[in-house]
Amino acid sequence: EPEVTQTPSHQVTQMGQEVILRCVPISNHLYFYWYRQILGQKVEFLVSFYNNEISEKSEIFDDQFSVERPDGSNFTLKIRSTKLEDSAMYFCASGANTEAFFGQGTRLTVV
Amino acid sequence: AQKVTQAQTEISVVEKEDVTLDCVYETRDTTYYLFWYKQPPSGELVFLIRRNSFDEQNEISGRYSWNFQKSTSSFNFTITASQVVDSAVYFCALSVPNSNSGYALNFGKGTSLLVTP
Numbered sequence: 001e002p003e004v005t006q007t008p009s010h011q012v013t014q015m016g017q018e019v020i021l022r023c024v025p026i027s028n029h030l031y032f033y034w035y036r037q038i039l040g041q042k043v044e045f046l047v048s049f050y051n052n053e054i055s056e057k058s059e060i061f062d063d064q065f066s067v068e069r070p071d072g073s074n075f076t077l078k079i080r081s082t083k084l085e086d087s088a089m090y091f092c093a094s095g096a097n098t099e100a101f102f103g104q105g106t107r108l109t110v111v
Numbered sequence: 112a113q114k115v116t117q118a119q120t121e122i123s124v125v126e127k128e129d130v131t132l133d134c135v136y137e138t139r140d141t142t143y144y145l146f147w148y149k150q151p152p153s154g155e156l157v158f159l160i161r162r163n164s165f166d167e168q169n170e171i172s173g174r175y176s177w178n179f180q181k182s183t184s185s186f187n188f189t190i191t192a193s194q195v196v197d198s199a200v201y202f203c204a205l206s207v208p209n210s211n212s213g214y215a216l217n218f219g220k221g222t223s224l225l226v227t228p
Contacts, residue, residue: 031213043156043202043218050213091156098144098163098206098214102156 002026006092006103013082013110021077021106023092032075033093033100034067036060043091049075082110113138115205117219124193124226132188132222134203140164144214145179145186146204150221156202162186193226200224 005024013019025032032049047057049067064086066078075094079086087110093100114137124130136145147159160170162179170177174191190197200221206214 033213033215035216042220043204043216045215045217048213048215055213056209056215089154093156095214098208099146099158099161100214100216101158102148104153104155107154 004092004094004101004103006090006106008106009104010107011109013108015084015110016081019079019082019108021079021090021092021108023075023077023103024073025075025092025094026096026101027073029094029096029101031055031095031100032069033095034077035091035093035102037089037091037105039088046077079108082108084110086110113140113143113205113207113217115203115217115219117203117222119222120220121223121225124224126195126226126228127192128226129189129191130193130224130226132190132201132203132224134186134188134219136184136186136203136205138205138207140207142208144206144208146206146216147177147186147188148202148204148218149199150202151199159188190224193224195226195228198224198226 007022034046037043045058047061048055068076089105091105092103116135143164145162149157176189178187200223202221203219204216206216
């Protein structure tokens with residue numbers, strides 16, 4: 001069964017460093033998303049990507065964040081100059097229509 | 112504005128009990144979708160069900176059932192004869208479709224369900 005895969009599963013980075021979180025969505029899907037879940041809190045929408053561009057973003061998704069789909073298969077989230085409060089689980093999701101199927105997440109720890 | 116409220120933060124039941132997880136939503140849109148996701152201790156988000164705003168028919172899938180009532184803006188989830196493996200955090204979510212931006216999900220805060228033997 002097709003699934004969304006994310007790498008790495010866990011990343012530790014120093015404050016101020018840049019990180020890139022990687023995702024391979026399900027191949028025939030059209031919509032791609034990043035969500036964030038701070039430990040013990042709810043899942044929060046960051047950004048949606050459709051037709052090779054950002055289609056919607058939340059207030060959380062500020063200039064520190066960027067997304068790319070560089071080669072038609074991977075979908076990346078870049079966080080520039082990480083802060084302690086960026087520590088969270090980051091979920092990639094993709095969908096062909098109304099459903100969103102999530103990857104297993106990348107746990108980002110900023111120290 | 113959209114909002115999803117899961118008033119129950121934690122629920123603890125004994126195995127084989129039935130349990131209902133509440134979800135109340137707010138939206139001004141007439142077309143929307145409601146979802147339930149399960150997050151087991153391993154952390155992934157597992158899709159359980161989607162309903163659209165025009166289909167109030169309740170749904171049953173094995174031990175799971177969902178009660179959608181537009182009159183009360185609720186989309187409640189019942190697990191019958193609960194099992195230890197049902198222990199997880201359950202999230203209710205709402206999306207308002209946008210053909211350009213897709214179906215971004217607005218999640219509730221989740222209900223943590225603990226099923227003990």
